[in-house]
Amino acid sequence: MDTKLNKYSKRLIIFNGIFILFWLTISIFPFLWTLWGSFKVKADFFSRAEWTYALTGFNTLIETGATTTVKAYVESWFEGEFWRASLNTMIVTVSVVSISLFLGTLGAYALSRSTYKYTFYILIAALIFRAMPHITLVSGYLFPFFQLNIWGILPTTIIVLVAINQPFTLWLLYSFFKTVPKELDESALIDGCSYFQAFRYIIMPVMWPGVVTAGLFSMMLAYNDFTVTALLLNQQNYTMVPKINAFLGTIEHGGNYMWAVSSVVSATAPLFMIIWFFQRQLISGLTAGAVKG
């Protein structure tokens, strides 16, 4: 029965294959093209005369003596101080992930175990907070931060990103903790554990799958953020994404444009690698709220 149901006609298989190839081209090709082009000079990657120059490296050969060059990478990392930006991104990402998981697991655990009505209102409030466009929050931060003189530094941005991230983390971990059987920690409570001890010794060892998923989303938010970092950090403390935007803003000499291209590759490569490893958790997280529906 089952085999017949899932047997596809030849035409469907072919059609399907073509469609998938077409879709993959659309979704992957732009990245491959950028990766390829980042090893060329600007006259090739943005060649008005002949697009095949980008493939053959015609001008790259003339300018550098080889068909590929890492000039843009070397220059953007050292002369353009992209190393500083990536260091900042690392600091911000690691801090945001660890702090928001710490706060989020505590809060979500309490929300999932309390039977009072206010948990519902807290979750609804979190949902409303989640919907707020980040830029409207930033417009509220700037003035007080200037007055308190805490604008431009990394710790402020980290705390802001943690807070912005909390609603989603709470919801994700809340639905995860709901699937952890209540009896597990209840029996610990009966044996005389405090709630915190039950959390520490009973829940923590079993919560890692949910935490990895939540951590992944926190990481993506912190790593990818442009709105908050561009407006709350000063130039020295820029993370990678606002730094790339800054490269674009200064097109005094042709080289800078290629700096942006190579930086885009430098910034996306680690992200893609992490997602490649944690793909399953990412997908389970995205669907957590939706599929029950």
Next chain:
Amino acid sequence: MPHKTFFWFILPTGLAMILFIGLPIVSSFFQSLHIETEQILMEVENCDPFGCKTNVRVDVEATEKLRQENPLGRFNGFGTYTDRNHLAFDEIGEAWNTSSSMSEFKDIVLNLPFYKALLFTLTFCFAVTPPVIILGFIVALSVNTLSKIIKGFIVFGTILPMIVTPLIGSLVLFWMIDSQGIIGASIQILFDDPNLSLKASSNLTWITLIIYGIWHNTPFAFVVFYAALQTVPQDPIEAAYIDGASRYQRVRYIVIPHLYPVATFIMLICLMDNFRVFEPIIGFSAEGVAQSLSWMIYQDLRNENKMLFGSAGATSMLTIIGIAFLLTPVLIRTWKEFRTER
């Protein structure tokens, strides 16, 4: 869980959310009621051999002093909301009185900054969402038929546009579509028109931005649909098969109805997320012809020397009102879900 324990568990996260999400909204509102202090002018008499002239000049010292005393500026009530850059009541009233036809009135209104941005934001939202849902569903259906071995790689490839931040995603596309990039240059050769480019007309730019939006959002719809497809019950499908339903009929009458709730979920999230569209405008350097509400706020805050807190606050409040409209169905849905759970 007793109230006291609950309180201590929720305190850190609650504090973070109240301080950095709740308060900024209040602060934004407070800012929107104020306007930057005006420069204090003074009259200076300049005498030269040809006579004396009185010039008006900015009194830098006095202005600076006033700014120091009152950094937020002076109280303006809802003045900022109704000024030319926001709701523009006066301008609309005038346009209503002077314009001879409806289309002329429409032209004037849609050239006011706020309405221009609102028009783009809404167009973007509503043009992107339906194709995203349809395309996401088709991709999910077709990935679902593949064998397990290649599925992992294909799912990874499919979600890439969603993983990268919108700024990088739009840059990557922009570099190809740009008149000197691979696609842009090819199109020019194809149509034999060296002036044809993305920036040539505002319509083309809008279409490009919308295509980018579809590219960026489809993976999300795909992932959700793909997961939902795994939950479709097999029994009705088998029954339909025995009754002689074709593959198309099985999808149309069993799978799609099963996925309706999921589709509404995707639609609402998509509308809400796209309402904040802003980074692609920067990535595509489309500021000239396409402004969104978020972009207006960014523009007010970008200049470090002269930030327009009042204007940004007012636009923020108006954006939040817009979000509230889109959020209401989501809230009602969540509310119902909770009711049934209890």
